[in-house]
Amino acid sequence: MERVLVDMDEVMADPMGRMIAWYESNYGRKVVYDKMENGSWVKGFPEEHQVMVRQRLHEPGFFRDLPVMKDCQEVIEAINKKYELFIVSAATEFPNSLKDKLEWLGDYFPFLSWRQVVLCGDKRLVTGDYMIDDHPRNLVHFKGKQYLYSAPHNMGVTEFHRVNDWKEVAEIFL
């Protein structure tokens, strides 16, 4: 059975979406998507608020009730039947996110087991046949087939096969 590694943030879950909704409603200002290019989505926020936005990622609960990406549940469930699936999240930078992330997976992907989850700091360690991730830095060292999941911060990247949504993932894998 071939092994598929899937990233969580900006691929299965939408922390950026949640942060933007919260920020725009609380601060009455807009994020600038163009500024996210070639970096992190935090750069799309006004400079004076970026430290605060980063800090919020460290708060308990932030990752607990994130929106799930459209069509992700059905496609992940089908991939899980056909492949050896692992969810790999670079999460150890955020100690308060770890349990939240497991519980979030339990809510939206109850068919996955704790055996299928990897919470790490550096994805160079993990091996598989396919990796779906929104960060070029995670894909670049991966020896299998690399799929870049589209996000505002990676729109200028051209080195990887791009997938724009979970319907496209389904077309490739199912």
Add this chain to the structure above:
Amino acid sequence: MERVLVDMDEVMADPMGRMIAWYESNYGRKVVYDKMENGSWVKGFPEEHQVMVRQRLHEPGFFRDLPVMKDCQEVIEAINKKYELFIVSAATEFPNSLKDKLEWLGDYFPFLSWRQVVLCGDKRLVTGDYMIDDHPRNLVHFKGKQYLYSAPHNMGVTEFHRVNDWKEVAEIFL
């Protein structure tokens, strides 16, 4: 730089030791080390208390203040200077342990970064040149050099190069 993967429980930290001390002082009964052979150390506890012992592993805080194995800190610090070191713990079965484990590492191994930690359910995913682990099930799939760290539950295992303590680890790696 060669990559070394080191397990936490029963290798760096001593959850078994903590559990036995707590159990024997609270229940006035002894664990039987011979019964741990070829299994988990929980099997050394009287049968009627094994469910309770397992349950205790799921409690918040259990992994937060474990004893650190003798000589481990100095040897890990030296290995960290000479190799690319990662701490790999099969921890996602215990969601309450995740943050505790990161904080415990911060206490005893402050020179390690969150980038060097992997909390997972299945160690077949991780690659490296050397793995030190007390569980044959983790070592058996590892492609690099395998070192079995001695524990009461693995004393009958003969397939791997055995290390009995951190002084022996130092002799091999330093």
